[in-house]
Amino acid sequence: GIQVEQSPPDLILQEGANSTLRCNFSDSVNNLQWFHQNPWGQLINLFYIPSGTKQNGRLSATTVATERYSLLYISSSQTTDSGVYFCAVATFYNQGGKLIFGQGTELSVKP
């Protein structure tokens, strides 16, 4: 099955710093979503981005489907950005839409 790898596994930032999280996947996809899981366990949908670039405030994401990777950019980080960021994909071959998740990047933003 498809493999999803996220890097880095852990990241510590000072408030105000910028960061880039990466997601590599091993097969063609037609769904890619980025999620933020906050310390209370809630999984927040950040982007639905199977290709192209999107921006939402301080966050933006780019997926290059032909090269099988996606990037999540966080600018001017805040302590509330702390938590785990997951990338998840679904393939053309699985029309049921099952999402395969990476292992996540744990982000800690220090004041």
Add this chain to the structure above:
Amino acid sequence: EAGVAQSPRYKIIEKRQSVAFWCNPISGHATLYWYQQILGQGPKLLIQFQNNGVVDDSQLPKDRFSAERLKGVDSTLKIQPAKLEDSAVYLCASSLSGRSNQPQHFGDGTRLSIL
């Protein structure tokens, strides 16, 4: 629009007891998913419903887990009897029609602790 609703938010039981979780998807969403997230890992699919039929339950431990989606709306996931390794967050998600090119929307999850 209202999001995916789940209850309870937390549950603590002893091993060998039974437990049930409830999920109400976004109105009009035909597809409902249950995922299990063990601490330190990403969520993994347990079962997927399309309306009231099962599409994929290949990863559901059927000797102890069961799920139903009567009338194609709400869903219940049950564990009986619970084991220590079932300690996890159980997430419900829904999508409009279940095609792989549609986003999934997640509920807040139920955190289950087995003593």
